[in-house]
Structures are given as C-alpha cells and as structure tokens.
Amino acid sequence: xxxxxxxxxxxxxxxxxxxTLQCTQDMNHNYMYWYRQDPGMGLKLIYYSVGAGITDxxxxxxxxxxxRSTTEDFPLRLExxxxxxxxxxxxASSYDRKLFFGSGTQLSVL
Amino acid sequence: AQSVSQHNxxxxxxxxxxxxxxxNYSYGGTVNLFWYVQYPGQHLQLLLKYFSGDPLVKGIxxxxxxxxxxxxxxxxxxxxxxxxxxxxxxxxxxxxxNNDMRFGAGTRLTxxx
Numbered sequence: 001x002x003x004x005x006x007x008x009x010x011x012x013x014x015x016x017x018x019x020t021l022q023c024t025q026d027m028n029h030n031y032m033y034w035y036r037q038d039p040g041m042g043l044k045l046i047y048y049s050v051g052a053g054i055t056d057x058x059x060x061x062x063x064x065x066x067x068r069s070t071t072e073d074f075p076l077r078l079e080x081x082x083x084x085x086x087x088x089x090x091x092a093s094s095y096d097r098k099l100f101f102g103s104g105t106q107l108s109v110l
Numbered sequence: 111a112q113s114v115s116q117h118n119x120x121x122x123x124x125x126x127x128x129x130x131x132x133x134n135y136s137y138g139g140t141v142n143l144f145w146y147v148q149y150p151g152q153h154l155q156l157l158l159k160y161f162s163g164d165p166l167v168k169g170i171x172x173x174x175x176x177x178x179x180x181x182x183x184x185x186x187x188x189x190x191x192x193x194x195x196x197x198x199x200x201x202x203x204x205x206x207x208n209n210d211m212r213f214g215a216g217t218r219l220t221x222x223x
Contacts, residue, residue: 033210097159099156101155
C-alpha cells in the first residue's frame, strides 16, 4: 500500500495564480483532512471530509476549496494565491480516529 | 469546537534526562487524545492515543501519556530521552461529537548527545 500520496512536493506560485494540491489514499478510508503547518503555529485544519460527496470547513478555510468525488481523492484548490498561503500542506486520512499523513507539499507564494 | 494548548515551545535536554511535555485542551465533552511526532524531514506519525479506559497509555519508543480529566490535560512523558528523540511533538484532540482533529502548536524537543 502506498498510503497517502501528495503531489507536488514543492511549488512556487505567483500572487493571483491558482493551483490544485492533489491527495490520494489507497486505504479505503472515509475520513480525509487537509492541514497547513506554519512555524510555531502547529497544524491548522483547512477542510475535512467524512466521505465521498461530503466536505466541511475547518479552522482556516478562507482562500481554499475542496471536493471529494471519490473515496480515494481529496484535492485542495487555491483559487487566487496570496503570500499568506505560503506554508507546508499536509493531507491525511483517518481510520479509527488515527490519522495517516502524506509527506506534505511545500508551497511558496511570491 | 475543541482547542489544544502546548505551553512548551522548545525544550532542550541532555541524553538520559526525563521528559514531560504539557498538553491541555478545552472542551467540555468526551474526547479522544493523541500525541504525534514529526522527526526532521519526515511527516507526522502517531506516537500514542487515548480513547477510554486506563488513563495511563503507553506508546512507541518508551513514551507514555497520562489523561487527567479534571485538569483537561494529556501530558507526554519519557523517563530517559535519547538523541534520536529529537523531533517536534504535537498533541491533538478529537471530540466524539464531531469529525475534525485539532492540533496544538507543537513542542520542539532537542536532545543533546
């Protein structure tokens, strides 16, 4: 099993550009999450999903969108990138309330 | 929604010293509690968890944590740290009546050889 796979690993965006961070898992987990990690701030929950077709906002959803058309995929979309979105993004899936994390995407918005 | 506080931002210890990292949460209902660890250059991994039962839980690599309900705390402990324990440690809380998982700001542990 690959577990949780995130792509890309690194990306530099210009202000105002858009992009999608991909996340896929092969463990058939219903629950999936997107977090951003900033130095000294820990992980902040952006969006989560409890199953295909269902998504909910977390602590810091502004500037992001998600979709969950399949159990496996949970992409995160940035429509108009801003410098405040420079961060490391982690996708995770969950089983029995235990999180399994991807390796992260380091995003810089310049 | 629940929230989590980790009061120690950076802890520096020598090898063989004892470790205790604080974690407090705010939520009035039933919670599940977790400690995750992030070694340098790696993604987060589960260290240990508490769902119910014995409030003293043991995890991997000699770590343990104690849930004290009256203090809303879930402190992480290890009797004797090793250089390889250098990492960032995150406490997390999940309330039983919702599906999101909230993390603390993390504590960076540096163990000097």
